[in-house]
Amino acid sequence: MIVPLGELAPGATQTLDARLFAGPQEEDKLSQLAPGLELVKDYGWLTVLSKPLFWLLTQLHSVMGNWGWAIVGLVVLLKIAFYWLNATAYRSMAKMKAVGPKVAEMRERLKDKPQQMQQEMMRIYREEKVNPLGGCLPIFVQMPFFIALYWVLLASVEMRNAPWLGWITDLSAKDPYFILPLLMTATSLFQTWLNPTPADPMQAKMMWIMPLLFSIMFFVFPAGLVLYWLTNNILSIAQQYAINKQLGVLGK
16 A cells, blocks of 8 residues: 655654554455455456456355355356357357368368468358357357456355355365366267368367366366356257257267
8 A cells, every 4th residue: 555645844744644444355244345445356457357257156145045056156147148059159160060070171181282272172162151269259259258257256255165055065166076176077078069160170179178177276266166167058059959959960
């Protein structure tokens, strides 16, 4: 804390009174103690999104009475808000999955003619009305919201000693039996299976390795964070599975 004291004459004394708060960064209590004190709770560069999300999380908690179910409820509301945006991305990925065998056959046939292969690939995408980047943009648009929610859960001391159900007695601590991280790993791999397989064998192999490497971190993450990602995975799988089934590309 930096406070201007002004000039002090020789031999003179000056007294400065200051208030000190020592305690957990519970946002509601901080704002009641002093205006602006809640700003010590740092959400990073996505504060403009994190603060409304935390407010919504506390409203859900006041209704449900459980922070774990409040996290689940918040992810559900975000998924509903982005339903049509996700549907656009999943339809694009489903179409990519549908033309995958045709592209793989073409790449094998023209593997010694890279320029012709590129032209043929563009022709297939054009005829099938497939946009290779169509599945990326909708996901990038909503990523800041889920990153902001990640920081909310990471910074919220309200999760300390907060139980969810059964074996999860503290959402701020790691899952003692690693059940949630294992479920999250399984759902991540299932999501990979639903996505279109890259024509390049190395890229296809990396597509399966990356979820496994990413999931390793979640074995030491707080249970509340893992619950958030697991809920998001399950809802994404449900929507993507329904769209793939509708377009008839399951298992391709």
